[in-house]
Amino acid sequence: MVIVDYKAGNLASVRLAFEALGISARITDRPEVVKEAERVVFPGVGAAGAAMRRLRELGLDEALREVAEEGRPFIGICLGTQIIFDRTEEDGGVAGLGLVRGEVRRFRPRDRTEKVPQIGWNQVNVRRAHPVLAGIENGSEFYFVHSYYPCPASEDDVAGTTDYAGATFASVVARRNIVATQFHPEKSGRIGLRLLENFSRWDGAC
Amino acid sequence: MLTKRIIPCLDIRNRKVTKGVRFQNNVELGDPVEMAARYCAEGCDELVFYDITASAERRPIDLEMVREVARAIHIPFAVGGGIGSIEDMARVLLAGAEKISVNSLAVARPEIISEGARAFGAQCIVLGMDPVRVANTPRFSSGYEVTTRGFRERTGRDALAWAREAADRGVGEIVVNSVDADGTRAGYDVELTRMIAESVPVPVVASGGAGHPRHLVEVFVRGLADAAIVAGMIHTRAYDIPGIKEYLAAAGVPVRRKW
Numbered sequence: 001m002v003i004v005d006y007k008a009g010n011l012a013s014v015r016l017a018f019e020a021l022g023i024s025a026r027i028t029d030r031p032e033v034v035k036e037a038e039r040v041v042f043p044g045v046g047a048a049g050a051a052m053r054r055l056r057e058l059g060l061d062e063a064l065r066e067v068a069e070e071g072r073p074f075i076g077i078c079l080g081t082q083i084i085f086d087r088t089e090e091d092g093g094v095a096g097l098g099l100v101r102g103e104v105r106r107f108r109p110r111d112r113t114e115k116v117p118q119i120g121w122n123q124v125n126v127r128r129a130h131p132v133l134a135g136i137e138n139g140s141e142f143y144f145v146h147s148y149y150p151c152p153a154s155e156d157d158v159a160g161t162t163d164y165a166g167a168t169f170a171s172v173v174a175r176r177n178i179v180a181t182q183f184h185p186e187k188s189g190r191i192g193l194r195l196l197e198n199f200s201r202w203d204g205a206c
Numbered sequence: 207m208l209t210k211r212i213i214p215c216l217d218i219r220n221r222k223v224t225k226g227v228r229f230q231n232n233v234e235l236g237d238p239v240e241m242a243a244r245y246c247a248e249g250c251d252e253l254v255f256y257d258i259t260a261s262a263e264r265r266p267i268d269l270e271m272v273r274e275v276a277r278a279i280h281i282p283f284a285v286g287g288g289i290g291s292i293e294d295m296a297r298v299l300l301a302g303a304e305k306i307s308v309n310s311l312a313v314a315r316p317e318i319i320s321e322g323a324r325a326f327g328a329q330c331i332v333l334g335m336d337p338v339r340v341a342n343t344p345r346f347s348s349g350y351e352v353t354t355r356g357f358r359e360r361t362g363r364d365a366l367a368w369a370r371e372a373a374d375r376g377v378g379e380i381v382v383n384s385v386d387a388d389g390t391r392a393g394y395d396v397e398l399t400r401m402i403a404e405s406v407p408v409p410v411v412a413s414g415g416a417g418h419p420r421h422l423v424e425v426f427v428r429g430l431a432d433a434a435i436v437a438g439m440i441h442t443r444a445y446d447i448p449g450i451k452e453y454l455a456a457a458g459v460p461v462r463r464k465w
Contacts, residue, residue: 009327012302016276046327113430115409117329119379120432121251121462122208141209141462143282145329164208187304189246189281189465 001200002037004064005029006054008079009045017186017193023200031063039200040067043186044079045145048104049091051079061097068099068178073204075132076180081173082148084180090148100175101153107165114165117147124160124171124183130206132179132198133159133172140191142171142183149182177204209460210426211251211433212447213411214440216241218257218287221271225441235441239274245440246279248447249465253283254307254381254435258356260288267294269301276302284332295322299330307381309334310354313361313368316375323376332411333372337365337398338385350398357385365398366405373406380406381435383413391417391438399429411435419445419453426459 003014005027018025018041025041026033034040042064044051055061068074068084076084085096088104096104107116121141126133144162149169152158160172162182173180179199185192216223216238223241224232235241242253255275257267267288275283285298286307295306306326312319312333322331336357337350348366353359361368369380382402384395394415403410409432412425416436425431439445451461 010299010330012276012300013280013304016302017280020277020280045329109407112404112407115407115432117378117408118208119329119409120208120211137464140464144208187280187282189279191465193280 001025001039001041002034003027003041003043004034004060004080006044006051006058006060008051008054009043011043013184014041014043014077014186017196018200021193021197021200023197029058029060031059034060034063035066037067037072039073040064041075041077042080042084043077044083046079047091048079048082048088048094048096048148051083052094052096055083064097065099071177071204073199073202074178075199076173076178077186078146078182078184081150081180081182084173084178085150085152088148099178100157100173100180102151102157104148104150106148107167109165116165117145118164119145121188122162122164122183124162126160127158130159130172130174130179131202132174132195134198135194136191142181142185142188142192144171144183146182150180174206176206207460209251209462210431210454212422212450212461213252213254213433213435214245214250214447215254215256215413215435215437217437218255218268218271219259221268223441224258225438238271239278242275242283243278245447246281249451249462250281250447251462252281252433253279255283255285256307257285257287267298269297272298272301272303286332286334292318292321292325295326295330299326305330305332305378307332307334309336312372313352313354313363316371319372319375319377323378328376328378331377332379332381333369333377334381334383335365335368336383336385348401353385357388366401369402369406373408377408379409379411381411381413383435384415387415388413389438390415393417393421394425394429394431394434396424396429399425399431403430403432409433419450422450422454423457423459426454427457
């Protein structure tokens with residue numbers, strides 16, 4: 001398993017979460033290592049425009065497409081999740097990797113109590129069973145930090161939803177061998193670790 | 207629905223959690239890693255560690271402690287005290303903290319907020335502020351002045367103007383710690399919290415004065431806080447986190463119940 005490092009935020013907590021589960025994960029920014037990986041963790045926080053530029057500079061965009069197309073288990077987290085879509089509204093509009101059809105939009109708060117970014121624990125309503133969600137109760141809370149949210153083009157790609165600032169958005173996206181969470185499973189306590197452990201055992205089929 | 211966060215605050219002195227009105231009459235309460243693990247098991251939503259002797263002793267923050275905490279718990283935690291530069295921030299984040307809390311440093315060098323937000327993302331940068339109630343004057347139109355260095359220094363800054371400036375500079379969250387309420391256990395400063403929460407687009411964390419679960423209800427419902435810091439009321443075991451959450455849920459405040 002590899003954790004993709006494209007200088008988009010701090011990977012310490014992702015690495016430590018897998019370490020706590022006794023799973024060895026290699027952090028890499030090299031496309032050839034990503035291409036050989038059995039499974040891929042694609043995290044990230046920060047701005048989408050700069051992140052996409054770095055992925056291209058490092059040649060990681062092609063490596064990620066290759067891994068995704070070959071059916072190997074792939075998990076996106078937070079900004080990583082947003083980047084797998086066709087495009088995002090962030091930074092005046094940025095093209096993503098296009099691994100899942102759809103786009104990423106910004107929260108539009110209706111009043112002053114709806115803060116952007118959303119920071120904190122919010123419920124995930126499970127829309128369909130998925131091996132990576134095994135053992136996770138419907139309505140469990142996960143830790144979110146984000147100003148933009150994914151909108152898959154197809155309802156079939158939505159595995160879980162969350163409500164915030166008047167939007168019901170896809171907080172768990174699942175399409176074939178790709179699963180992607182808008183929240184941070186690595187910072188979501190025992191339930192988040194369960195999700196990562198499920199991912200580490202998943203064969204990519206669903 | 208986004209839940210309201212309960213955040214235990216651990217004041218660290220010489221590698222031990224201490225209590226007392228800050229900087230005075232400190233009593234050792236226990237080991238920070240053990241206490242963090244216990245509060246995490248009891249369902250706290252986040253933690254904050256203030257290395258209260260680091261800046262006074264002009265030494266860097268205890269990174270080994272940060273690493274141990276990060277190995278022991280898998281929920282977000284913030285670290286404050288003893289941070290003097292962007293490089294210090296990077297070291298604390300790489301050690302596994304989710305957020306850095308700046309207070310005196312930001313007052314002295316407000317640009318550190320924008321620099322930190324640019325370098326690590328706004329969500330990593332928390333502004334801690336310690337406002338004290340003052341007479342309403344044109345200079346302090348909010349009726350609160352920002353203090354630093356454990357309330358010992360007045361800054362001449364109006365609390366509301368400072369909160370707005372920090373938000374404009376890209377801070378991710380603001381912890382509003384009332385000097386008047388701190389250590390009293392008589393309740394948060396609800397008006398102060400509400401004034402700031404209504405004026406900035408980022409989440410506001412209420413701090414100072416929690417002594418009973420009803421104080422949290424007040425500051426969430428009337429004070430519009432997004433999160434609340436608790437210290438003495440749980441450190442003394444007068445209350446525990448599951449009990450506080452049950453009380454909040456019964457009062458209709460959304461809280462995380464499964465962990």
